[in-house]
Amino acid sequence: MEFITLNPDNVMSEHLCCAISDKKHQTGVNDKRNWLSERVKEGHIFRKLDAQGKVFIEYAPLEKAWVPVTGNNYLYIYCLWIAGSYKGKGYGEALLQSCIDDAKAQGKSGICVLSSKKKKPFLSDKKFMMKYGFKVVDTINDEYELLALSLDGTQPQFTADARKQTIENKELTIYYGMQCPYIPNCIEQIYNYCENNQVPLRLIEVNTLEKAKQLPCIFNNWAVFYNGKFETVHLLNEGLLKKLLQSK
Structure with a gap:
């Protein structure tokens, strides 16, 4: 499994896994590159399989994550996506484990991610995350859930807003x-x-x-x-x- 982590030197040239070939999304790809070029300076991670496929994980320090979630010293996972023929080959497990390893190496308090009671498009699969020790730590409207893998007993939460x-x-x-x-x-x-x-x-x-x-x-x-x-x-x-x- 050869993975590539984007950095200031390769973020504008390296293949992005989302919207690979559809021309109508190329403007979005360029916008994504520009957005990422600023975020990687803040510790944002975009790690992908070295292949022409949608196989990647994207996460950031919660304090710098553009989401209405609060907590101390956590990582927040924006997206973990394995698509098409790449499913079932262990890439999702490997990418999630790399995030967990990063959190431990950085002395983080844990990792959190947005999910839902019932599976929804564009949100992480609750069952998959729970296999790795993630638990529901906060909910909104008994529908959307914040999952967390706590490494020190603390928990993040949704903001009051x-x-x-x-x-x-x-x-x-x-x-x-x-x-x-x-x-x-x-x-x-x-x-x-x-x-x-x-x-x-x-x-x-x-x-x-x-x-x-x-x-x-x-x-x-x-x-x-x-x-x-x-x-x-x-x-x-x-x-x-x-x-x-x-x-x-």
């Missing part, structure tokens, strides 16, 4: 970051649909750590509100947006 799950604005509102290369295309589809169908839309870019820590909802680079209520962290394309609006 994240528990609100409501905003004053009633229009479709989306908070988004530039960490995921799929986001720019999603934003384009949503904007065009709302423009063509007279759907009021408010797009809010989360472009600083402070904004991310103060968000009024669950967030892992994307969050959707409608009629003032939090709906999902699932990335929306035009089809999924139609379903959401029709269900209300």
